[in-house]
Amino acid sequence: MNLIYMKRLILQFVALLALASCGSDSADGNYNRAADEDLIEEQVGSDTQSNIDSIAQATDEGNILYPLPDTLTKLLEQRQPRARVATLPDEVMATKRLQVENPLYLRGNLNGNSTPDYAVQVLQNDSIYILAFLDYPQKAKEVKVATYPARQLNGEWYSTYQLKLAPQDSLVRNPRKQQTTTLKTDGISVIEESRTTLYVLQNGRFIPFDAQK
Secondary structure (H helix, E strand, C coil), X not given: CCHHHHHHHHHHHHHHHHHHHCCCCCCCCCCCCCCCHHHHHHHCXXXXXXXXXXXXXXXXXXXXXXXXXXXXXXXXXXXXXXXEECCXXXXXXXXXXXXXXXXXXXXXXXXXXXXXXXEEEEEECCEEEEEEEECCCCCCEEEEEEEEECEEECCEEECCCEEEEECCCXXXXXXXCCEEEECCCCEEEEECCCCEEEEEEECCEEEEHHHCC
8 A cells, every 4th residue: 555545545544533423414415425536635734644644654664763861862973974863674573572671772870880881783795793882971982782684574674682681690601611690791682583692791792691601
C-alpha cells in the first residue's frame, strides 16, 4: 500500500468520524457512498492533516526509531558525524519476550567512576557499531564495544540487536570457568535473536564477560 493511497483512506476515515460526531449528513449528502475526496480535504483542518501525514508516513516506512537524549546526540555529532543512529524494524520490536526500555542506547556506570557513561548502537555502511562514551560530562572518551552485521530489508540497513544494562553487583555465571560471580561495574548486554552477549570493561577495552582473565 503506497503512501498516497493510505493517506486518502485515513483522511476519509477521520472526516467521516468528525461528521458523524456532529450529527450531520455525509459530506456529499449520501450515506451509501464515501464523500468526495476534495470535499473531505476542505473539511479537515491543517493540524489534523499534519497528524494524518505523520501517521501515514510512519506506517509506510515500517520501522521504529527510538529517541536519544540530547547529550548523546551531541556526542555522536562531534565524534561520529558520518554515522547515524541505527533503526530497528517492526519485527524485532514486536517480540514481547524482551522488555527493553530503549534498545538503542543505555546509560550506566561502565568504568566504575562517579560520572555517567553511555553506550549506543549506530549504523555505518552495512555494520552496526556499539560505542561507549565514558565519563560524561567530563571529556568523554569513546571506546568501541563490538561490531555486528546489519540486516538489509527493502534496500535499507537495520539493526536486529537490543542493548540492555547489566547492573553492577548482578550475579552472573561464567560458563567457561563454571563459576558464578558478581559484576564489578555495570555491563552492556547485547541481545540477539537467539543469544545474549555481556560485555564488560577490562584494562581500557570492552570484552565478552566469559573472556575475562
